[in-house]
Amino acid sequence: MSNATLLSAGLLGIEAYPIHVEVDITKGLPGWSTVGLPESAVRESKERVISSIHNCGYEFPFRRITLNLAPAGVKKQGTGFDLPIAVGLLTASEKLPKTRLGDYLLLGELSLQGQLRPVRGALSVARLAQRQGLKGLILPLENASEAAMIGGLEVWGARDLPEVVEFLCGRIQLQAPSELPPTPLSAVAAPDFSEVQGQAHAKRAMEVAAAGFHNLMMVGPPGTGKSLMAGCLPSILPPMSLEESLTTMQIYSLVGQLQEPGRLMKQRPFRAPHHTISDAGLIGGGSFPRPGEVSLAHNGVLFLDEIPEFKRNALESLRQPLESHQVILSRAQCQIMYPSRFLLVGAMNPCPCGQRGNPRSTCLCPVGTVQRYQGRISGPLLDRFDLKVEVPALSYSDLQKNSPEEASATILERVLAARERQQSRFRGTALLYNAQMRGREIREFCRLDAEGEALLEAAVQKWALSARAYHRILKVTRTLADLDGDENISLAHLSEAIAYRTGQSKGQL
Structure with a gap:
């Protein structure tokens, strides 16, 4: 033979x-x-x-x-x-x-x-x-x-x-x-920002997050639209490039979740795992490691609703992928790398009962209980959120307004214009958007005038901001300037970026 x-x-x-x-x-x-x-x-x-x-x-x-x-x-x-x-x-x-x-x-x-x-x-x-x-x-x-x-x-x-x-x-x-007969495109009805009543401040933060790929944390009472706005976020994200689409499809093909074989994925992934998810389900793992939710959200959005309810170990395991944009899983027989570049969006209540800070309701939670609840999210993880916004309860008059809200398509136009400025700025480099900037790019593209330097110094001293927070504020100012079509960063851009970072309003700075 x-x-x-x-x-x-x-x-x-x-x-x-x-x-x-x-x-x-x-x-x-x-x-x-x-x-x-x-x-x-x-x-x-x-x-x-x-x-x-x-x-x-x-x-x-x-x-x-x-x-x-x-x-x-x-x-x-x-x-x-x-x-x-x-x-x-x-x-x-x-x-x-x-x-x-x-x-x-x-x-x-x-x-x-x-x-x-x-x-x-x-x-x-x-x-x-x-x-x-x-x-x-x-x-x-x-x-x-x-x-x-x-x-x-x-x-x-x-x-x-x-x-x-x-x-x-x-x-x-x-x-x-x-x-072969063509594979039909599935009709996915994504939520639109026109469906969200009020919450102009949070919508603005969503626009900034989409334009610069900045991580966002929303805090507010139950029923204020946090989950709805997070679901609307993919509708204002730019379509994926060819390479982004192919890489994302490789991940979904690997786990058997590719919905439209033969057609490029254009809409970015949106993953919203339940808070009972295991460490391996979130990050990836197994005897022969499989990708987790952070990799399935590659080039898209990872939304963690009720983020304090997630297991502490699972949340802490997010810190490394948020910095390196990849997950490395080591086993005796092999070492496997999965890409995990995602926009992290978190949502939480201010306290266990959810009514702390709500002028129309009374919070019954003891101070110690509130501190333990908020302490479930560690300082190092919280430091990796560029934008922190309050989503307050809506008044009856806000709910009854008949005036049309701004549609996602209108917001997307501004986001695309800002992304075009970033692509022009980073041409010839591996950078895609402002959130990816490192020290050299920050020094080159995020210059402040003397008045801006004084304001940022005062903010760093007042809120004891870390070096990471300092650099992330500068990245957000660059995104705000791009949204306004400005080459130079103004004091208004810096004030807004500091307000997002510290959870204050611009008038409190």
Whole structure:
């Protein structure tokens, strides 16, 4: 008998890496050995492959079979190796020619009857095939439109094992994604700021957050519109760029949550996990780590409603991703990195009963209870919020107003104009928006006049602001100036930025 080698792929984080599937058939007692650190789903592929070959009418080689998944030092997981293993067996037993195997990367799960089932991570695998300079990719029909988003590749979708065999023999042509029926776009009705009555101050903070990608904390009694405004935030965020969209889709493809395969994600993700979420659910984890909510919110919004109710460990684990924009999960067998650049929005009540500071209601919480409640959010985490705004209870007259509120489309126009100024400013760098500025950029683009320096110095002294708070105030002033179309930062911009940072009104400064 003989041997065969095919190319497949595994996933490490959101990136795919090449795996060579080597099949060797020799004389001897029938048996099957799989080497190369396979986990349980890979070892179980033996039963799926044997049954599918039999049920598709092919002769299975009852000989000594050795299957190697190289590189052997990396743990292999998933069911996507079924197809290359089956094709490798048929090739090694001389049922298939080897001539076309080197041109294609194969991926797919097999049913016992030989049908191909979709796998996760097809977009990442297609990007790998492109980098490897391969001619094309053969995978289940349901994954074809997703993989075809990467240009410069032949992407072929197959329904079952016989179709792949006939294609590799040159007897049929598989279906290309362009020949598939189009995937319908889902209609997502996002909340609009025109639905929010009053709360002009909080809406302004939302606009600033969207324009510069600044983290925002809202504090106010129950029922004042905090959750509604957070849900409206994606409606004023700029559409994702091509690279942002592809990276975000890779994450969603990896966890099987890609809603519209074959179509670019334009709207930024909005994730709002429940406060009972575990540390691993928020940050990512598991024996073979999977991305958490911070990665699913990559390039979008992570909204933590009732933030004091979250577990302390889960909240503290946010500190590192907020600074590095990535999560690194280390295990004995591997170290995996998931991107996690998100806009963090928090909402909370001022006290357990929620009525502290409400002029129309009485707070019944003892002072110590209030302090313990607010202390559930640590100072270092709170220091990472650029904007802190109060969302007061609305009066009856505010609720009865019939005048139309400003729509999200109008706010988005100002946000886009501010983002264009930032893109022009940061052209030639890796920066995308003001919140990403470091020391050198802050010194260059956030210069204050003498009066502004004096005001900022007084604020730092009065509220004992940290170095992080000082730099974040300057970043917010730059965003406020961009929204107003000003090249220079004025005293009004600085006063507003300090007010957002300290939770004061500009008149109190």
